[in-house]
Amino acid sequence: MPSASQVDKIAERVERLLLRYEELQRTNALLAEQVEVLTHERDSLKSRLAAARSRVDALLERLPEVKKAA
Structure with missing residues (x-):
């Protein structure tokens, strides 16, 4: 059977673990x-991009096509 000192140590350890x-x-x-x-910020930036x-x-699409000189 554990002694009172051992029980106190276990109780202290349990308290620390709970904290x-x-x-x-x-x-x-x-x-x-x-x-x-x-x-949310990432999704907003992706939408803006x-x-x-x-x-x-x-x-x-609105730019006129540039014909290359041969």
Whole structure:
């Protein structure tokens, strides 16, 4: 049977592990929030890039063709 000292050590260790677990949960929540923000930003930038490409393509279509001299 474990002694009172061993039980105290185990209880202390469990308390430390619980604190660490809570800390990791908070960190994970913050990181998940950052991922969400960055994902939204990335999607917005991809959309803006597609729109810019579309505008450039439309401008290129309006340019007269240049005939190469032979």
